[in-house]
Amino acid sequence: MNRFVLAFGLAAIAGGASAADAVGIPACDDFLTKYEVCVSTKIPAAQQPAFRSSIEQMRSAWASAAKNPDAKPALESACTQSSEQAKASAANFGCSF
Numbered sequence: 001m002n003r004f005v006l007a008f009g010l011a012a013i014a015g016g017a018s019a020a021d022a023v024g025i026p027a028c029d030d031f032l033t034k035y036e037v038c039v040s041t042k043i044p045a046a047q048q049p050a051f052r053s054s055i056e057q058m059r060s061a062w063a064s065a066a067k068n069p070d071a072k073p074a075l076e077s078a079c080t081q082s083s084e085q086a087k088a089s090a091a092n093f094g095c096s097f
Helices: 003-014 026-042 045-066 069-093
Strands: none
8 A cells, every 4th residue: 555545544534634734744744644543543532622623723834834945844843843742642542653
């Protein structure tokens, strides 16, 4: 299975964003897709809205920043750092990504 099909499938499972909602930075899009799957499959339903709100805020801010070519290198680093932080907190719910 190629990476695109896997990412599309994971986003579909998560009820995630479409390609039109992609940030355009692979590290960011990969993290958001995996985090959405975690939230949808592992986080208790009562807590999901807060996590989803956080995901949408990140996606919106990162997509806006990605429009600035000078911000792209820093944005990739920020997404990687966010991923590492989320891994630690999501592990409490049994997520691994």
